[in-house]
Amino acid sequence: MIIAIASKRGPKVEAVQQVLPRISYHLSADPASIDYLTYEIDGGISMPRSLSELLTGAEERVKLLQKLLQQENRHVDFYIGMEGGFHRFAHGGKDLVFLQSWAYVSNGKTAYYGSSGNVSVPDHIALEVMEKNRDLSIVIDEVTLTFDVRSKQGTWGVLTKDFLTRQQSFEIALTAAFAPFYNKEMYR
Numbered sequence: 001m002i003i004a005i006a007s008k009r010g011p012k013v014e015a016v017q018q019v020l021p022r023i024s025y026h027l028s029a030d031p032a033s034i035d036y037l038t039y040e041i042d043g044g045i046s047m048p049r050s051l052s053e054l055l056t057g058a059e060e061r062v063k064l065l066q067k068l069l070q071q072e073n074r075h076v077d078f079y080i081g082m083e084g085g086f087h088r089f090a091h092g093g094k095d096l097v098f099l100q101s102w103a104y105v106s107n108g109k110t111a112y113y114g115s116s117g118n119v120s121v122p123d124h125i126a127l128e129v130m131e132k133n134r135d136l137s138i139v140i141d142e143v144t145l146t147f148d149v150r151s152k153q154g155t156w157g158v159l160t161k162d163f164l165t166r167q168q169s170f171e172i173a174l175t176a177a178f179a180p181f182y183n184k185e186m187y188r
Helices: 010-027 051-071 123-131 136-144 154-160 166-182
Strands: 002-005 035-038 078-091 094-106 111-120
Touching: 002 010, 010 035, 010 078, 010 166, 051 078, 051 094, 051 111, 078 123, 078 166, 094 123, 094 154, 094 166, 111 154, 111 166, 123 136, 136 154, 154 166
Parallel strands: 002 035, 002 078
Antiparallel strands: 078 094, 094 111
16 A cells, blocks of 8 residues: 655654554555555745634645646545644634644545644734734744654644644544544445
8 A cells, every 4th residue: 555645744644653553453555565655745834823724724634735746647545634834713802812733534536524622822822823924834943942843743742731742633633534534334
């Protein structure tokens, strides 16, 4: 089985490499025979700030990846795009901002979305990203006084004291996005 991933970033690639062996039996594949192809594909949205932008970013990565691989005449069983970012909604008279991860998985004919849970974003971080339009990767590095948090535990890890990492959030999203493929009886 050949899996094409629209990212070379560690947490995303490692999430795919964790999920696929667990579900491969239900996809009629041997976990030892899975080949992973990684490509740096931009989803077109530098910092998603809405559910629509999160879904569009994940889907756009897959579309661009499919186009690239078709030009190369390369056969792939599944194309995977992932996007993480913020979204907000009003509830109880308050504006709430959450961090969420999304996955979009296609077999070239059919595609499905899956998402992680949500984690509440502290007001001081939400203000910088949502109101001042700053990139989360820069803000979280400043807040934590570290470099390249997004390639490690991610904002998920920072906000949850590493009880949930960026990789784990993508694992949840991928498991959900693959469900119609590995549980076909339910999704007829």
